[in-house]
Amino acid sequence: MDCQCCNKRPAGIRICDVDDNSIEEQINVCPDCFNLIKRYMFDITKPLMVTADVVREVQGLLNAGDKALATIPEPGGITPVGKDPVPICPDCGITLSEFRAKGRFGCPRDYEVFAEHLDPLFERIHDVQPARHEGRLPENSAGEETVQRRQTIADLRKRLDAAVAEENYELAARLRDEINEAESASQPESSKESS
Amino acid sequence: MTEDAFDSFPHLLGEWLKGSGPDSDIVISTRVRFARNIRGFPFTGRASETQRADVLKLAEDALKQVHLDRSVVMLELDKLAEIKRDVLVERHLISRELANGEGPRGVTYGRGEMLSVMINEEDHLRLQWIKSGFDVDRAYHALCKVDRALESVLPYATSDRYGYLTACPTNVGTGMRVSVMVHLPALTLKENIDQVFKAAQRMNHAVRGLYGEGTRAFGDMYQLSNQTTLGRSEEQIVEAIKAIVPKILEFERQRRGQLYTEERSFVEDKVLRSLALLRSARRLNVQEMMSHLSMLRLGVDLGIINDVPVRTVNELFILGQPSHLQETEGRSLPPNERDTLRADLVRSRLAAGTN
Numbered sequence: 283m284d285c286q287c288c289n290k291r292p293a294g295i296r297i298c299d300v301d302d303n304s305i306e307e308q309i310n311v312c313p314d315c316f317n318l319i320k321r322y323m324f325d326i327t328k329p330l331m332v333t334a335d336v337v338r339e340v341q342g343l344l345n346a347g348d349k350a351l352a353t354i355p356e357p358g359g360i361t362p363v364g365k366d367p368v369p370i371c372p373d374c375g376i377t378l379s380e381f382r383a384k385g386r387f388g389c390p391r392d393y394e395v396f397a398e399h400l401d402p403l404f405e406r407i408h409d410v411q412p413a414r415h416e417g418r419l420p421e422n423s424a425g426e427e428t429v430q431r432r433q434t435i436a437d438l439r440k441r442l443d444a445a446v447a448e449e450n451y452e453l454a455a456r457l458r459d460e461i462n463e464a465e466s467a468s469q470p471e472s473s474k475e476s477s
Numbered sequence: 478m479t480e481d482a483f484d485s486f487p488h489l490l491g492e493w494l495k496g497s498g499p500d501s502d503i504v505i506s507t508r509v510r511f512a513r514n515i516r517g518f519p520f521t522g523r524a525s526e527t528q529r530a531d532v533l534k535l536a537e538d539a540l541k542q543v544h545l546d547r548s549v550v551m552l553e554l555d556k557l558a559e560i561k562r563d564v565l566v567e568r569h570l571i572s573r574e575l576a577n578g579e580g581p582r583g584v585t586y587g588r589g590e591m592l593s594v595m596i597n598e599e600d601h602l603r604l605q606w607i608k609s610g611f612d613v614d615r616a617y618h619a620l621c622k623v624d625r626a627l628e629s630v631l632p633y634a635t636s637d638r639y640g641y642l643t644a645c646p647t648n649v650g651t652g653m654r655v656s657v658m659v660h661l662p663a664l665t666l667k668e669n670i671d672q673v674f675k676a677a678q679r680m681n682h683a684v685r686g687l688y689g690e691g692t693r694a695f696g697d698m699y700q701l702s703n704q705t706t707l708g709r710s711e712e713q714i715v716e717a718i719k720a721i722v723p724k725i726l727e728f729e730r731q732r733r734g735q736l737y738t739e740e741r742s743f744v745e746d747k748v749l750r751s752l753a754l755l756r757s758a759r760r761l762n763v764q765e766m767m768s769h770l771s772m773l774r775l776g777v778d779l780g781i782i783n784d785v786p787v788r789t790v791n792e793l794f795i796l797g798q799p800s801h802l803q804e805t806e807g808r809s810l811p812p813n814e815r816d817t818l819r820a821d822l823v824r825s826r827l828a829a830g831t832n
Contacts, residue, residue, distance in 0.1 A: 338671070338674065339678075342674070342675050342678055345675075346679075373519070374519045374523050376523065384522075385645065385646070386520065386522055386599070386644050386645055387520060387642075387643075387644055387645075387646070388519055388520060388522075388523040389518070389519040389520055389523065390514060390516060390520075390634035390636075390642040393636055393638075393639055393642050393649075394636070397638075400639075400646075403646060404639075404646060404649065404707055407646055407647055407705070407707075408650070408705040408706065408707040408708055408709075409681055409705055410705065410707060410708030410709070411708075412708075413639075413707055413708060414638060414639075414707075414708060415636075415637070415638060415639050415640030415641075415649075415650050415651075415707060415708070416650075416708055416709055416710040416713070417640060417650065417651045417709070417710035417711045417712075417713075418651070418710075418711060419635055419637070419640065419641075420628040420632075420633050420635060421625070421628065421629075436527070436528075436531065439527070
């Protein structure tokens with residue numbers, strides 16, 4: 283049987299899509315195409331796809347030539363960092379390697395913390411150079427206050443839990459009052475109206 | 478809010494299924510979505526239960542503050558039954574990911590089902606606007622209004638360098654995705670669909686199945702969307718879609734014309750067999766229903782069928798989905814019972830003389 287990807291070399295490997303323990307689809311490919319498919323599938327920047335779709339993408343790249351094939355990242359995805367200490371986000375605690383493994387940021391701050399590693403990734407994903415935003419941004423930064431109040435409440439809650447754990451009930455009572463006060467201040471007018 | 482909003486839900490369908498709007502012979506709907514996050518919180522995937530609850534509360538309050546709560550339905554998904562969540566997925570109001578997610582999360586949608594706001598999906602907010610037909614400008618401008626209103630009360634996470642900051646690096650920048658749902662039966666029949674895929678890909682656009690990433694193209698329905706969001710303005714993304722889609726439409730129309738003039742008996746046979754099957758079948762699984770509905774839709778456009786409105790066909794695509802059938806019936810059903818009910822639904826909607 284010929285490889286269902288390149289349609290040239292003999293197929294030696296069967297890829298099965300499994301869903302709820304039943305085989306949904308089987309595709310037979312040659313070892314060379316299998317390696318390309320595997321690299322494409324494990325590219326963290328790509329959405330999860332069924333094998334047939336991956337094969338179709340890889341076929342497209344095969345037809346488009348070597349330059350197109352080179353856009354599939356090597357295993358591991360992105361250029362290694364070198365000997366620098368492991369960058370870690372002080373806000374959410376995610377490390378650069380964790381971000382690379384998951385393909386998802388932990389919080390908005392990561393964009394700042396990992397900035398020097400991001401441009402090459404963004405240039406490749408978005409096929410653009412330089413990797414800079416074009417287009418709209420919020421016109422004002424209203425609502426800032428609400429978020430700060432929320433964060434204050436979250437901090438107070440943490441301190442309250444700690445106080446209770448230490449059986450410091452005097453402090454706990456004071457914190458509870460502060461939380462109640464902050465919470466009643468953060469009720470928006472219109473929600474009072476409609477509830 | 479409550480589940481009351483569901484009472485009339487399975488029977489009333491959204492604006493985008495009307496089968497009207499520009500190029501509605503091929504384009505089912507145009508959807509624009511923005512991914513937005515609130516500053517000061519980790520992205521949903523890394524947020525604690527309390528932080529997710531806070532985000533949900535902030536978002537709901539903001540929606541109320543901009544008076545989006547008057548004519549909309551607000552649902553908290555962790556309090557909603559699984560079938561009802563699946564109905565929302567089949568309606569394209571929420572994603573599969575949000576339906577199957579965990580913890581505090583919600584959706585707000587307009588009564589006409591054009592606006593939907595998902596809360597605590599991969600990003601804190603996913604705003605989307607769907608219009609029937611090929612109508613990018615209207616969908617985009619309508620969504621911008623909502624976004625502008627929300628940004629006046631919610632501090633979005635942005636940077637000058639990277640724009641709107643998102644959980645996934647594929648959405649950063651504008652956070653904008655335009656998806657056009659197209660019905661391409663002639664290109665599928667004539668085996669030209671791969672050409673369309675490749676051409677779209679060369680222009681940085683992706684073609685996916687009916688229910689988004691990783692899903693199959695049932696019923697010859699495909700979604701074309703922009704793949705890149707950074708380094709191009711919203712207007713450029715809109716213009717790119719407006720340049721690509723008409724080429725696909727032209728290609729599909731040309732193939733439809735060819736089928737009708739050069740292979741009349743072939744296409745008439747296919748269409749009329751599908752109609753006869755749908756009007757007679759006692760059991761229909763979902764793929765079978767969708768592939769025959771696809772032929773029906775083609776037949777309506779070519780004038781082979783005159784007594785079935787396109788809206789009926791569009792609606793059956795949704796009403797015949799598993800969770801809609803179960804929600805209408807009020808209980809969960811095994812597949813063979815669903816197939817019987819689906820066949821009943823299709824027969825009654827397509828019965829001669831009812832339309």
